[in-house]
Amino acid sequence: MKVMPVKSSHRTADDLVLRAADALRAGKLVGLPTETVFGIAVSMTQASGIQALKDALGVQGHPAWVIHVPSADCVAKFVSHVPPLARRLIRRLWPGPVSIQLPVDHSDVERLTRRVGRQTTAEAMVDGCLTLRCTEIEITRDIINSVGEPVTIVGATANQRVDAAEDLPDSLSRQLSAIVAGPAPRYKSLSTLVRITGHHLAVLREGAIAERVIRRLEDMVIVFVCSGNTCRSPMAAGLAAQILSGKLHIPVDELPNQHVLVRSAGVHAASGMPAAPEAVKVVGEMGADIHKHRSMPLTDDLLRRADMIYTMTQAHRDEIIAHAPLLSEKTFTLDPDGDIEDPIGKGEQVYRRTAQRLEKLIRYRLAELEL
Numbered sequence: 001m002k003v004m005p006v007k008s009s010h011r012t013a014d015d016l017v018l019r020a021a022d023a024l025r026a027g028k029l030v031g032l033p034t035e036t037v038f039g040i041a042v043s044m045t046q047a048s049g050i051q052a053l054k055d056a057l058g059v060q061g062h063p064a065w066v067i068h069v070p071s072a073d074c075v076a077k078f079v080s081h082v083p084p085l086a087r088r089l090i091r092r093l094w095p096g097p098v099s100i101q102l103p104v105d106h107s108d109v110e111r112l113t114r115r116v117g118r119q120t121t122a123e124a125m126v127d128g129c130l131t132l133r134c135t136e137i138e139i140t141r142d143i144i145n146s147v148g149e150p151v152t153i154v155g156a157t158a159n160q161r162v163d164a165a166e167d168l169p170d171s172l173s174r175q176l177s178a179i180v181a182g183p184a185p186r187y188k189s190l191s192t193l194v195r196i197t198g199h200h201l202a203v204l205r206e207g208a209i210a211e212r213v214i215r216r217l218e219d220m221v222i223v224f225v226c227s228g229n230t231c232r233s234p235m236a237a238g239l240a241a242q243i244l245s246g247k248l249h250i251p252v253d254e255l256p257n258q259h260v261l262v263r264s265a266g267v268h269a270a271s272g273m274p275a276a277p278e279a280v281k282v283v284g285e286m287g288a289d290i291h292k293h294r295s296m297p298l299t300d301d302l303l304r305r306a307d308m309i310y311t312m313t314q315a316h317r318d319e320i321i322a323h324a325p326l327l328s329e330k331t332f333t334l335d336p337d338g339d340i341e342d343p344i345g346k347g348e349q350v351y352r353r354t355a356q357r358l359e360k361l362i363r364y365r366l367a368e369l370e371l
Contacts, residue, residue, distance in 0.1 A: 013139065016180065021146035023177040029053055031165055031173070032143065032153055033182025035136040036097050036191050036208055038162045039153040040176070041068070041143075044116040044124070056175045057154065065124040065152040066099055066131045070145035078130055078150075080108055084370045085218060085259055086196040088307070092217050094134040095141065097187050097208035101129040101195040116150055124152075133191060137182055155190075199258050219259045220371060221305045224334070225320070226312040229266030229295035231344050233312065234275045235355055236334065237264035238288035240362045248371065252289070260371060263306075265298040267319050276344060278351040286355060303327055310365060313339040334361050 020030050027046030032039055040057065042049040044065065053059065067078060072090045075082055079102045082090075086102055104112075104125075112130070113121045124130055135141060135153075144151045156162035156172060165173075165181040173179065187208035194214060195202045201218055203211040222240060226233035241262045245252045248260070255262065273295040274280075280291050303309065303324060309331040311317040321328050334340060340357065343350045 013142075017139070017142045017146050020143045020178050020180055021148075024049075024143070024147045024151060025149065026177075027052070028177030029056060029175060030143075031156065031168065031176050031179035032140045033137050033165075033180065033185070034097075034140060034153065034191075035186045036189065037155045037185060038164055038167065038182075040156050040172075041140075041151055041153045043147060044120050044150040044152050047117060047120070050120055050123075052175070053152075053154070056172060057157070059154075063123045063154075064126050064131065065120070066133050066154070067124065068140075068144055068151050068153050069132055069134050070141040072134060075102075075132060078108065078112060078132060079104055081105065083196055083198055084220070085199055085201060087370060088220060088259075089194070089196070089201075089214070089217060090134075093209065093214075095136045096134070097136070097189075097191040098214075099131050099133040099191045099193045101126060101131045101193070101204070103129050103197055112150070127195075129195060131193070136186070139180060139182055143180070216305070219256070219261045219305075220369070221261045221263065221302075221307050222369075223298075223302060223306040223309045224262075224264045224312075225267060225298055225309060225316050226264075227266050227268050227316070227342065228273070228344075229264055229269035229297075230273050231276050231279050231342060231351070232340055232354065232358070233264035233266060234290050234293045234295075235279050235283050235288075235351075236310070236312075236358045236362060237262050238283045238290035238293070239286065239355065239359050240366065242286070242288040243359070243362060243366060244371070247366070258371075263302060264293075265296050265302060267298050267316055269295045269297045271296055276351075278343070278348050279355075282348065282352045282355045285352075286359060300324070306330065308332070308365075308369065310334040312342075315339075332365075334358070334365065 023030050024043045027049035029052055030041045032041045042053045072094050163185050165179045190207040192207040192209040193205035195204055224233040224236040241252045275290050275293040283290055311333050314333055317331055317333055320331050343354045
């Protein structure tokens with residue numbers, strides 16, 4: 001048994017990655033850490049390695065190999081058509097303890113078959129899906145990336161949990177070409193397993209990440225922000241919902257069922273105020289209904305959940321970023337060229353011009369989004 005502890009030296013870490021990757025490419029078994037269990041890895045291109053893994057762990061029947069990828073960008077190498085819902089969850093949950101099953105088409109199957117062979121491809125398929133995962137453990141991701149071939153990692157034993165290299169049974173460790181000792185697992189459960197088909201998500205196994213957390217992360221959340229949340233931002237939200245319903249060919253009230261939420265709030269808003277009558281009227285003329293709107297202040301929870309935040313002015317954006325600098329990457333002025341002034345108290349015609357400007361800008365912004 002050759003234990004390779006993770007060192008702080010860059011050279012040592014680089015050597016470790018190369019040696020472990022070389023072993024995997026040669027069809028050898030390598031012990032690797034993940035954030036849930038200590039696992040055994042093998043290159044899926046090596047039939048001898050796959051058989052050695054089965055023999056070492058007593059794997060029989062349909063193994064349902066989980067393909068481990070070094071980054072989210074690598075998903076496209078296995079699945080041609082990744083639904084927007086899957087892209088959202090991958091962006092939010094990877095690297096992390098979530099395995100995701102995605103449907104594959106004939107070309108995906110043929111492409112994988114050319115790389116790993118027909119039998120291993122069949123063993124990786126579950127109901128027309130492939131299962132992929134991207135671990136939090138950086139050294140493991142680096143090794144997989146260096147291998148340059150599909151890699152699967154399975155738990156070190158079937159009947160008891162193995163958290164660390166030193167917990168490996170001697171009979172198993174003797175069959176490994178190398179063992180990379182890493183940090184202890186962060187989680188005491190297996191990875192959560194989800195299947196995504198189109199707009200539908202099923203939690204097949206609740207593990208390290210609870211289903212309620214997964215469900216909360218399903219939605220695409222678009223937030224419009226102004227000051228008092230009675231004029232500009234509710235107008236924008238109403239128009240955006242109307243535009244999205246047309247784009248998705250569903251009624252506005254069906255948007256949440258497609259995991260699309262449009263919200264509005266105010267940086268200085270009181271709670272429960274109706275939209276200005278002029279705002280209700282002018283967007284109503286354009287097909288949007290905001291008569292049930294009630295104002296709400298902008299909250300940290302809404303900011304965290306939002307995928308995109310569009311403010312009416314630069315001052316609104318500055319206030320958000322000053323409060324939470326990390327939000328800068330998803331917070332933008334709705335108009336990249338200037339502020340949208342508050343129409344309050346300026347008459348119906350000003351509201352109408354504001355609504356027309358909002359609609360034009362919203363169409364421009366929504367065209368940038370993957371829904």
